[in-house]
Amino acid sequence: MRLLKSLYFIVCTIGLFSCEKNSDSNAASNTGVGGSLTKFTISGNHIYAVSSHYIYAINISDPAHPVRVGQSALNFDMETIYAYRNRLFIGSKTGLYIYSIDTASSPRLIGEAKHGRSCDPVIANDSVSYSTLKGSTFCGPATSGLYVYDVKNLNLPLLKTTIPINEPLGLGMVDSALYVCSAGEGLKVYSIKNAYEPVIRQTISGYAFTDLIPYNNILICWVGDGIALYDISSRLQPVFIKHILN
Amino acid sequence: MGLRSSISILLISLILVSCWGYYNRTDDDGFVSGPRVLGFRPVYAAENIAKTILYTATPKAVVNPGNIYAYQNYILQIDAGTGIHVIDNTVPSAANRIGFITVRGCSQVSVKDNKLYTNSYDDLVVIDCANLNNVHEYSRLKGVFTEYRYESPLAQPPASGYYQCPYMIVL
Structure with a gap:
């Protein structure tokens, strides 16, 4: 038994070392895309997960032996997580929090923007982050809408503009298009040629849109009674393709 | 974790306390009866x-x-x-x-x-x-997510643990 354990340990150790060498091949890896309401995200060789009061970092360079390398207790009521390059954008009930994952095993808080209590998915790129805040009895009293932050200085996200939206939920962007789900209004399509001043182009009604994923030329939408697919080859003009019923 | 647990303990206590007023009432089977309340039913499985x-x-x-x-x-x-x-x-x-x-x-x-x-x-x-x-x-x-439970982003049970959705029970 002891021998077996030792052997196992040696094999694991070899496994870890072999990954160490291969970490550069990460670029060739094949990772999927989640919706904006997720609490799980994969960046490089780590899964980052949030629960209400914790961020977890789990090393998955060897999927046969995932290892939790970090868990920090925080008190932000965290709701969603979004990875962009070496950053994590975390939406919480009290604000937007930006973490650096330069040290992949231990996310470090580098910036925050507090807001009124609400629910809060977030997406971002190098210069801008978009959040939707949904004030409700569950989430808190903040004004519901789209909140646009300048995040060029990650330490100090600047609120540029807010656009009132009735019961906004998930959101996603691709190129110069921003898509926002609104339970009350439908799928809102914005032009973000000027990133800080989204311009509404159209609102697609008919479904209770909850979350979405722009995926290649397809917009995958989680709607009340199923999944709806739209062709977004023309980014600002989604064309309905298919509705898959629950 | 702490706050939510405290709140849930408080809520559970309140539910339990609410029985006291009906202490003397019993139904046909001899069980203490009372008003209908919302509660969480634990899930048991091997x-x-x-x-x-x-x-x-x-x-x-x-x-x-x-x-x-x-x-x-x-x-x-x-x-x-x-x-x-x-x-x-x-x-x-x-x-x-x-x-x-x-x-x-x-x-x-x-x-x-x-x-x-x-x-x-x-x-x-x-x-x-x-x-x-x-x-x-x-x-x-195993046990890596100390605070996880199943949930959709729209459903937020008040405490951690293995529970079904809100369920009508008769106290």
Whole structure:
């Protein structure tokens, strides 16, 4: 038994070392895309997960032996997580929090923007982050809408503009298009040629849109009674393709 | 954790305290009766059954829709607490559900290199999806998510733990 354990340990150790060498091949890896309401995200060789009061970092360079390398207790009521390059954008009930994952095993808080209590998915790129805040009895009293932050200085996200939206939920962007789900209004399509001043182009009604994923030329939408697919080859003009019923 | 636990203990205490006023009332079976209240019913199951990962290559109706995920030609959707629906999106105009991965207590999903990462209650579970004819548990990190429970982003039970959705019980 002891021998077996030792052997196992040696094999694991070899496994870890072999990954160490291969970490550069990460670029060739094949990772999927989640919706904006997720609490799980994969960046490089780590899964980052949030629960209400914790961020977890789990090393998955060897999927046969995932290892939790970090868990920090925080008190932000965290709701969603979004990875962009070496950053994590975390939406919480009290604000937007930006973490650096330069040290992949231990996310470090580098910036925050507090807001009124609400629910809060977030997406971002190098210069801008978009959040939707949904004030409700569950989430808190903040004004519901789209909140646009300048995040060029990650330490100090600047609120540029807010656009009132009735019961906004998930959101996603691709190129110069921003898509926002609104339970009350439908799928809102914005032009973000000027990133800080989204311009509404159209609102697609008919479904209770909850979350979405722009995926290649397809917009995958989680709607009340199923999944709806739209062709977004023309980014600002989604064309309905298919509705898959629950 | 602390605040929520305290609140839930408070709430449970309140529910229990609310029985006191009806202490003298008994129903036909001799049980103390009282007003209808909302509560959470614990779920009991043997761990090996509760945590079995199983892929079924037939579509299943969605009961409690949760997060969506896109990987290669597939769309995944969480059914909060019971598993993950698999949709073949190779031809979007003909996209349809093709199967279901049973993962009890799941709420989240991500995929990298044909390995699907999800949670089964507070475990991280890695599922090998390289071959749809042989979807199986690949590894598991037990108890890693100290605070997880299954939930959709829209449903927020007041406390951690293995509970079903709000349920009418008679005290």
